Amino acid sequence: MKYALYIFILLGVFLACRKDKVGYKATPYILDIPSHFPDMIIPSDNPMTAEGVELGRFLFYEKKLSGDNSMNCATCHMPQNSFSDPNQYSTGIDGIQGNRQSMALINMGWENFFFWDGGKTTLEKQILEPVINPIEMHESWKNAVKKLDQDMAYRNMFFRAFGEGGIDSTKAAKAIAQFIRTLISGQSKFDVMYKYENSMPLTAAEQSIFQTIDVEEWAGYDIFKSLDGADCFHCHNGPLMRVKKFSNNGLLPNAFNDLGRAHVTNNPEDNYKFKVPTLRNIALTAPYMHDGRFANLDEVIEHYSSGIHMSSTIDPLIEFGSQGGVQLDAQEKYLLKKFLLTLTDNNFVNNPKFKDPH
């Protein structure tokens, strides 16, 4: 009986001292979404975490993801260019050029289609592509993961981001997607104009910006959305400055005869249709169009004014296409450009949270 009591006490002490298994839990990341933006829908299998975003930032700028360790995502999506490429076509590690312009990475968390033809429907799927594309980073994910796995800092970051050991392409893509979802631009002059026009309250800082908006910028905005003016708003609309659609905007087919959306759908009705991009930071993302054919905003404006090429799939909303375009005069073009410059968000391009952490 005496022994039984000792055993009982010993068991009690043992159980009391047993360490519970501790699961690592990453820190939820709260996105800084402007008040006039819709909610961003985050995929349930890739919740935003501070550790995931930080890992994604490192990977975005990680050259080990390319075959010869010379390129990273930022090579073709440069922060100073609002995460776009100032070159008409990006050049991969083997010196091979693509045939489409790199898209700017702005407010991607609200997108449902990626690439100019919408060939991918999630950010996570899209991110897997440039690494393995032979004309881009030209690396297998197996090798890329192996290189990352040799770096203890990455092993630790992956553990902290996902609460388990091991590195793979799915986790890498998820982390980069988390980082890209933080690339939110909503602090331009245009945002103040948009909020004012929709009777939304302005903060003190926005009131100050409001005072700096001049009459030419307001006049340019009127031309932008006027049916008898530039008529831009059908495709570039709302706080995100784009609508979700694929459109043939009257460009002459290029030398590659790029069919755009029809590559994905195989539907001739989609010939020469491309994803409508946002106009945010448009002054920073030259050259323009899916093939970077226009070097500056003046050329873009001239296209819509007098350079429209009619075809069977042209967007019906290019309403003055049969006349060659909206026929703006010199003053209207000047004012329209003034408005387009209000879309520049310097806080976005200078945000230290988006810079190379290496």
Next chain:
Amino acid sequence: MMIKLISAIIVFMFLVTSCKKDDVTPPATQYLQVDVIPTYTNGGAMKMNLDSVYTTPEGYQVKFTDVKFYTSTLKNESINLLQSSLFDYRETGGIMLRTSGDYTKFANLQGFIGVDSVLNHSDPSAFPNESPLNISNAGPMHWGWNPGYIFMNIEGKVDTIPDGINNLNHSFSFHIGTDLYRRDFSFTNLNWLKISDSERKLNLKLDLWKFLHNPISSIDLKSEFLTHTASGQQPLTEKVISNFQQSLQPY
């Protein structure tokens, strides 16, 4: 003693069984779906498909590329059905709305073609994510500034030169919005079709033949091909929304 014990057990069992709660199966949620079937034939019996080419009475070749419209404040007198719905033929096929509800309460249905005035001027980002009025769902159906939503949007291509060359090189685009052009509808004696024990469906017809070739106010696509409800476009705007209102009826 034994008799007392047996009596006590019987009383106890009786009390226990009498207090047992019956299993209550909650009533299954009833769903209501409203479909819109666009048609384009004289008489309106044949379904219209986007991007398919049809011939107008004038001999023009015509195809529709987009048919979208909002309805709002859907109810039967004081019984509400839904705040708003967005019909988008290309994106969601023929489904106008799907919601929970008891069909027996909606033998009649009233509402607006367009968006109720208060909703029309609210922050389009502030609606719940699943609301058709949320800017993410409205997309190009919101004008981006205070006039609010496009209530009705019909777009397409037409070839107005009957030269035998089918190039459909002329666009038409009807975008109707602003409070002045919101219209109401009232459908009575509705026939909700039984799809399953928990689902009923109502079919509406959108007669695009009647929309373009209304015997009282037909739209000639050669000269009447564009309105965005702007000043100077009132006559066509009025004609378009009026024809649309008449074209939407229970099937």
